[in-house]
Amino acid sequence: MKFESLHHVLHEIAKCKDPARIVGNSEFRRAWQITEAAKDLQQQLCNAPDPHPRWVENRRNRHIFNEGVAAEGMSLIESAAAWYEYEEGRRLCFVAVDSRFRQGRQIVTPLMEPVVEENGQWDQNEFFRSLSIGFDRSEVVRFLDATRIPHGFGDHDHGIAGVETGDLARAFDGIQWVARDWTHKLGKKDLVWVNGARLKKGAQGLKQARQTWDPVKLAKAVLKQHEIDPRVFDVAFDLPALKAWKEQWEKARSELLLKYTGKYPGPSLWPRATPRRHGK
Structure with a gap:
């Protein structure tokens, strides 16, 4: 079984939603994408004929089919499906007050422009739960x-x-090791913990440097072996050699930050003092 969290499933659906017609910043458009993804998944899970994917629960890295979490999962999907309308309402309130303010009318406390938070479709506890329940891939x-x-x-x-190894070593230069040490380590046959990130072995007669790698899986492997901040890899995925992998890295980043900090991975990494509820 390959476990896919509900959080990840929604993100994989959301990436196929085109937000071009949505007016607003990238975070606001992202809220629309997640909302549409949740609505599609909710509709089909409720209406489509069997067989449906079975719900899976991650219990301390043990993945167990458990239909007992279905109601909880559907509640999370319902909450995510209400996210955009919630943010849109906040935005409309701001625009209305800001318009009155610009027209010279007296407003004692004008509203602050709303900020769309990363993973704002859920409160802190819901977000944690969305990482531990999901489906078999x-x-x-x-x-x-x-x-x-x-x-x-x-x-x-x-x-x-x-x-390729050389490009990867240069991109990861200074993260735990310098580029030369990265090249050396990735060329070692007995370094078992990197094997899951290797996509292609070097052909016979070619140097180990011609191997190709999945940089996201390799970053995860490094973080599993060494307790370092996942954010040190952010700069590497902005480089031309890894630019194509940046989206994959950003999807993995939230869970990695959660494991490292133990805190809700919103913009400031701190949990909200009073989790807000919407669409309930």
């Missing part, structure tokens, strides 16, 4: 295909070329 992909919900599963395997 093969079952949810089969369901999305059958119900014609566009998704991004599979793009990782077919749309992005692996990164």
Whole structure:
């Protein structure tokens, strides 16, 4: 079984939603994408004929089929499906007050322009839960295909070329090791913990440097071996050699930050003092 959290499933659906017609900043458009993804998933889980993907719960890295979490999962999806309307309402209130303020009318306390928070579709506890319940990858992909919900599963395997050792070593230079040490370590056959990130071995007669790698999986492997801040990899994924992998890194980043900091990975990494509820 390959576990896919509800958080990740919604993001894979959301990436196929075109927000071009949505007026607002990138965070506001992202809220619309997640909302539309949640609405599509909610509709099909409620209306589509069986078989549905079975719900899975992650219990301390043990993945167990558990239909007992279905109601909880549907509640999370319902909350996410209300996110854009909630943010849109806040935005309209701001625009109305700001308009009156510009016209010279007296307003004692004008509203501050609303900020759309990362993962704002859920409060802190809901976000944590969305990482621990979800589906088996093969079952949810089969369901999305059958119900014609566009998704991004599979793009990782077919749309992005692996990164050669030399390019990867230069991109990760200074992160735990210098570039020369990265090249040396990635060329070692007995370094077992990097094997999961290797996409292609060097062909016979070629140097180990011609191997190709999944830089996101390699970053995860490093973070598992060494307790360092995941944010040190952000600069590397802005470099031309890893630019194509940046979206994959950003999707993995929230969970990695949660494991490192133990805090809700919003803009400031701190949990909200009073979790807001919307769409309830």
